[in-house]
Amino acid sequence: xxxxxxxxxxxxxxxxxxxxxxxxxxxxxxxxxxxxxxxxxxxxxxxxxxxxxxxxxxxxxxxxxxxxxxxxxxxxxxxxxxxxxxxxxxxxxxxxxxxxxxxxxxxxxxxxxxxxxxxxxxxxxxxxxxxxxxxxxxxxxxxxxxxxxxxxxxxxxxxxxxxxxxxxxxxxxxxxxxxxxxxxxxxxxxxxxxxxxxxxxxxxxxxxxxxxxxxxxx
Amino acid sequence: xxxxxxxxxxxxxxxxxxxxxxxxxxxxxxxxxxxxxxxxxxxxxxxxxxxxxxxxxxxxxxxxxxxxxxxxxxxxxxxxxxxxxxxxxxxxxxxxxxxxxxxxxxxxxxxxxxxxxxxxxxxxxxxxxxxxxxxxxxxxxxxxxxxxxxxxxxxxxxxxxxxxxxxxxxxxxxxxxxxxxxxxxxxxxxxxxxxxxxxxxxxxxxxxxxxxxxxxxxxxxxxxxxxxxxxxxxxxxxxxxxxxxxxxxxxxxxxxxxxxxxxxxxxxxxxxxxxxxxxxxxxxxxxxxxxxxxxxxxxxxxxxxxxxxxxxxxxxxxxxxxxxxxxxxxxxxxxxxxxxxxxxxxxxxxxxxxxxxxxxxxx
Ligand code: SF4
Ligand code: SF4
Numbered sequence: 001x002x003x004x005x006x007x008x009x010x011x012x013x014x015x016x017x018x019x020x021x022x023x024x025x026x027x028x029x030x031x032x033x034x035x036x037x038x039x040x041x042x043x044x045x046x047x048x049x050x051x052x053x054x055x056x057x058x059x060x061x062x063x064x065x066x067x068x069x070x071x072x073x074x075x076x077x078x079x080x081x082x083x084x085x086x087x088x089x090x091x092x093x094x095x096x097x098x099x100x101x102x103x104x105x106x107x108x109x110x111x112x113x114x115x116x117x118x119x120x121x122x123x124x125x126x127x128x129x130x131x132x133x134x135x136x137x138x139x140x141x142x143x144x145x146x147x148x149x150x151x152x153x154x155x156x157x158x159x160x161x162x163x164x165x166x167x168x169x170x171x172x173x174x175x176x177x178x179x180x181x182x183x184x185x186x187x188x189x190x191x192x193x194x195x196x197x198x199x200x201x202x203x204x205x206x207x208x209x210x211x212x213x214x215x216x217x218x
Numbered sequence: 219x220x221x222x223x224x225x226x227x228x229x230x231x232x233x234x235x236x237x238x239x240x241x242x243x244x245x246x247x248x249x250x251x252x253x254x255x256x257x258x259x260x261x262x263x264x265x266x267x268x269x270x271x272x273x274x275x276x277x278x279x280x281x282x283x284x285x286x287x288x289x290x291x292x293x294x295x296x297x298x299x300x301x302x303x304x305x306x307x308x309x310x311x312x313x314x315x316x317x318x319x320x321x322x323x324x325x326x327x328x329x330x331x332x333x334x335x336x337x338x339x340x341x342x343x344x345x346x347x348x349x350x351x352x353x354x355x356x357x358x359x360x361x362x363x364x365x366x367x368x369x370x371x372x373x374x375x376x377x378x379x380x381x382x383x384x385x386x387x388x389x390x391x392x393x394x395x396x397x398x399x400x401x402x403x404x405x406x407x408x409x410x411x412x413x414x415x416x417x418x419x420x421x422x423x424x425x426x427x428x429x430x431x432x433x434x435x436x437x438x439x440x441x442x443x444x445x446x447x448x449x450x451x452x453x454x455x456x457x458x459x460x461x462x463x464x465x466x467x468x469x470x471x472x473x474x475x476x477x478x479x480x481x482x483x484x485x486x487x488x489x490x491x492x493x494x495x496x497x498x499x500x501x502x503x504x505x506x507x508x509x510x511x512x513x514x515x516x517x518x519x520x521x522x523x524x525x526x527x528x529x530x531x532x533x534x535x536x537x538x539x540x541x542x543x544x545x546x547x548x549x550x551x552x553x554x555x556x557x558x559x560x561x562x563x564x565x566x567x568x569x570x571x572x573x574x575x576x577x578x579x580x581x
Pocket of ligand 2: 411490515
């Protein structure tokens with residue numbers, strides 16, 4: 001049974017998840033772009049492109065001009081995203097997957113770096129969740145999707161870390177759970193806030209371009 | 219047919235010393251993870267038991283399992299199996315052939331009804347009434363169902379008998395199944411592997427004879443003492459796995475340094491077997507020591523789990539094509555829905571009624 005389940009998540013399950021993910025993302029991003037913006041008839045005071053690109057670049061770094069609450073969210077958010085990114089793209093086992101699917105590969109990072117990144121990412125996520133509960137404003141702003149997307153992003157990290165260390169369950173069980181949790185994430189991502197993994201740079205460009213057009217230099 | 223002699227008598231006849239018998243019992247105790255002190259108890263019991271009648275049926279198989287047992291150099295643990303039991307029917311090994319052989323099987327089945335051990339290697343084809351494999355004009359299916367009736371217990375030797383094995387691999391043209399798919403009312407023990415480790419078969423028989431019952435089994439019906447851990451759990455290359463040091467090809471620097479074979483397709487992490495501890499060829503080594511990854515031969519469906527050389531993270535189905543097709547469908551859908559949206563927008567703009575001064579004056 002265990003082997004059959006593993007076989008399913010490595011085969012049919014992954015095919016379905018990848019297809020839904022790619023379909024959903026292509027559909028949502030193209031649809032978003034096709035909505036377009038109303039043409040502004042005003043005379044431009046600056047360049048849309050340089051404003052857009054500048055914002056895309058600048059928002060990729062921590063800004064220190066924030067309140068204490070904001071600082072916590074931003075810094076924990078950055079730690080999570082960077083940790084997640086490193087474990088996803090630089091663990092040798094993941095590179096093997098990309099090699100098999102995309103025929104692309106690159107050097108892996110040492111296991112120590114991966115371990116630290118994963119622990120930081122997990123820690124940051126837990127801290128962010130606690131903060132979401134404790135902070136009255138954040139709690140009020142949160143809806144079910146925030147908790148759902150948190151859980152969907154947290155599970156692959158947690159099961160992946162347990163798998164690397166073989167904590168709690170057998171390797172095969174953890175491997176199956178890990179792959180299944182990623183598939184769940186892939187299937188749901190395009191239709192929730194998680195679609196920001198692609199839309200975030202588009203929307204940053206939009207914001208920057210609007211400001212650039214008006215000649216606002218931020 | 220006369221009563222079977224005891225193992226002690228048999229060993230004396232064969233000129234096997236008591237010393238090597240005790241060594242054998244000690245090895246069995248260790249393999250089954252019993253305390254060393256139990257070796258003498260095993261020896262005492264084993265020496266006195268009557269050698270049970272064994273009927274060995276070979277169905278849809280390659281004889282590799284029998285080869286695995288008989289290719290060992292005597293006197294070894296493995297060869298002891300033939301001293302522990304009275305092998306009344308085994309169509310590869312017995313001297314009799316044709317009608318005489320089948321007669322021997324029927325005699326043993328009648329004489330030791332309810333007591334004999336049934337060993338099976340090979341899967342059983344059941345499609346089209348089981349015509350794809352027959353012995354003396356009878357289908358394997360028929361023969362198994364009959365022989366199972368009088369068996370005290372059934373030992374499925376090898377992955378084919380235990381899980382269906384190679385004949386059961388996609389697309390399974392003969393409808394091959396495992397013994398446990400057909401027999402539900404007898405204790406069955408699966409000794410999987412392609413082939414299984416000979417010492418494991420001997421160990422299970424020794425356990426059965428000593429304790430009069432089958433050993434503790436895992437959820438796949440395999441003896442826990444031998445299949446309780448994965449190859450990866452006990453692999454001597456494990457420190458390299460934990461450090462992320464992998465051989466990338468079979469002849470690179472990593473391979474020469476003995477690094478982990480995970481990226482070369484090793485299935486050790488998901489495979490339960492005793493290779494890493496019991497080893498092969500009289501305890502000489504096991505495949506990973508020769509530089510080849512584990513292919514997962516003791517697990518169900520291992521033939522269908524993708525290439526033996528594809529690493530565990532690699533998908534077992536064509537994910538890229540599915541994703542490409544999905545991208546095209548997604549793009550078409552987005553363009554179509556986008557066009558409809560635009561149409562609606564223009565329509566709304568056109569059908570908007572303009573407010574005139576007269577409208578305002580109206581009230
Ligand atoms: S060679 Fe195979 S069994 Fe050994 S540590 Fe590497 S993956 Fe595990
Ligand atoms: S190392 Fe793996 S593939 Fe090789 S015999 Fe053992 S279980 Fe089978």
